[in-house]
Amino acid sequence: MKQATLTLLTNKALTPDVxxxxxxGADRPVPGSFLEIGLDGFFLKRPFGAAGYKDGVLTVYYRVVGAGTEAMTRLSSGAKLEALTMLGTGFNYKGSTRPLIVSGGLGIAPLKYLADCFHEAGVRPAFVAGFRCRSDAILIDELSKICDLFVTTDDGSLGYHGNAVEFLKxxxxxxxxxxACGPEPMLRGMQRFSVNGQLSLEARMGCGFGACMGCSITTVSGFKRVCKEGPVFDAGEVIFDAR
Amino acid sequence: MPVNSIKDTRIELFGNVMDNPVIPASGTFGFGYEFNDWYDVSILGSIALKGTTLEARYGNPLPRIAECPAGMINAIGLQNPGAEAVRDVELKKLGKVYPKKVIANVGGHSFDEYVRTAKILDSADEVFCIELNVSCPNVKGGGMAFGLDAGILEELTRAVKNEVKKPVVVKLSPNVTDITVTARAAERGGADGLSLINTLVGMRLDLNSARPIISVKRGGYSGPGVFPVALNAVYNVREAVSVPIIGMGGVSCAENVIEMMYAGASAVMVGTQNLIDPFACKKIIEELPKVMEKLGIDRLSDIIGRAHNA
Incomplete structure (x- = not known):
């Protein structure tokens, strides 16, 4: 966990809303960890998964879902952003020589960085990237260079027609x-598919560093915070239907 | 501005001399030790522990948080590991990084639960006073229900006072017509002090679904937006009772601490600000002597209630 003032270098649309x-200005993050970015005029910082790190430059991807992310699209190069970096517990990926990476939607963001880390370690992962449709599909070219990439779309407009879990079955x-990282239904599907993996969860957060208990979930080993013990959990640990 | 003379920020609460009046508020600081990863927490005047119940509680379903223009709504629902785990595990972890005495915050669903929880935490050496949470808006059939009725509040305070040895502070809800009525009731019940204010009940709706963002519909609003409301409550309660007051509600800078003390607070809790800036209490403690210098204050304890004589 570290406080940092980050400088925005570029801020560009990859799709109409991503x-x-x-x-x-950020230190090298662990894959699966996240940062909280502060925005003028908004009380809470916003959490984003670390999606890449090269030559001191940190990459994040975000979808415009509300007023905060809408305001982010208007930030220009040179903007200074107050942030808390290196938050949460990331992927336990060391020692994996035949990794399978599975994303749904923008869940691809932290997994892109994980794929980079595998690439640096000389490991070529299998990567199943699910999207709603062709126009949502991002990072395909980059990932196909360093992974055995399989793309799925819900509407069949690109790659396999269906979602990532159906593809794997x-x-x-x-x-x-x-x-795996993606929407909760997909993560539930991955848990049913196999518990031999890790799930990166998303939650509405207050603080992002374990103080407010705003993002706690139930696990087989008790209550855990998505922002602190997570966002990455062992697949067999999460109890999705606790409440 | 350089500080030319030694500024005395010490205050005394129930015989416990604190280096400064700054206390992270219950529910915004966990059990304290994790903040030591951000800074040396031993600078804090004291720490109010996360609200504790007799048994472990998960709390409310997610989402528990909704953002507001000048603060946030939370509906955590008193997630905690239970009183014995707090005494035997959490307080021991905190003791390794924090040598000073702390405030235990006690929640409950019945007189019996409040009393039994308070007794367990009363037996911890690290605790110098018990804060009774009768104002948590997020617990069904408990919490705030005990804090809105003056008669029940007086009885509950007395029941706990009869069973514990340490001073009891009653944390008051602002969700009443006149907070001085419940303040007086707590004092009649034997409260050694009062802390105020807890959060204000609030709601936010999702623009797309038209449903409340918070899973249990409503929660407690806190943050800088409530500071004037909190200050007014402290001012009014100071005129209504004679026991010490711990002021809180939207405190986010050293100047707010001074205002709270002018209004009548003997110590000040900092809550939501810890969640948006983990260094909030540290910054306030470091700024206090500078603000005192600017205002010509040499001893902080001199200004408690100054607004009532000005």
Missing amino acids: YEMRLA QNPVAFDRYF
Whole structure:
């Protein structure tokens, strides 16, 4: 956990509602960890998964879902952003030699960085990237260079017609551990598919560093905070239907 | 501005001399030790522990948080590991990084639960006083229900006072017509002090679904937006009772601490600000001597209630 003032380098739209931000001033994050970015005029900071880190530049991807992310799209290069970085507990990926990475929607963001880390370690993961449709599909070119990439779309407009979990059921991929991030229904599906992996969860957060208990979930080993013990949990640990 | 003379920020609460009046408020600081990853928490005047019940509680379903223009709504629902785990595990972890005495915050659903929880925490050496949470808006059939009726509040305070040895502070809800009525009731029940204000009941709706953002519909609003409301409550209660007051509600800077003390607070809790800036209490403690210098205050304890004589 670290407090940092980040400098916005670039802020561009990849699709009509998904943006990429490149930021200077952050230390190298652990894959699966996140940062909280403060915005003028908004009380709470916003959490974003670390989606890349190269030559001191941190990448995040965000979808415009409300007034805060809408305001983010208007930030220009050079803007100074107050942030809390290196938050949460990331992926336990060391020692995995046949990793399977599975994303749904913008869940691809932290997994892109995980794929980069595998690439640096000389490991080529299998990567199943699910999207709603072709126009939502981002990072395809980058990922296909460093992964065995399989793209799925809900409407069949690109790649496999269906979601990532359905793809895996029909097309077995050998793996020693999987790493998944995406909407909750997909994560539930991955848990049913196999518990030999890790799930990165999302939650509405207050603080982002474990103080407010605003994002607690139930696990087989008690209550845990998505922002502190998570966002990455062992797949067998999460109890989705506790309440 | 350089500080030319030594500024005395010490205050005394129930015989416990604190280096400064700054206390992270219950529910915004966990059990304290995790904040030591941000800064040395031993600078804090004291720490109010996360609200504790007899048994472990998960709290409310998610979402529990909704953002507001000058603060936030929370509906955590008293998630905690239970009184014995707090005494035997959490307080021991805190003791490794925080040598000073702390405030235990007690919640409950019945007189019996309040009394039994208070007794467990009363037996902890690290605790110098018990804060009775009778104002949590997020617990069904408990919490705030005990804090809105003056008669029940007086009886509950007396029941707890009869069973514990340490001073009892009653944390008051602002969700009443006249907070001085419940303040007097707590004092009649034997409260050694009062802390105020807890959060204000509030709601936010999702623009797309038209449903409340918070899973249990409403929660407690806190943050800088409530500071004037809190200050007014402290001012009014100071005129109504004679026991010490711990002021809180939207405090986010050293100047707010001074205002709270002018209004009648002997110590000041900082809550929501910890959640948006983990260094909030540290900054306030460091700024206090500078603000005292600017205002010509040499000893902080001199200004308690000054607004009532000005």
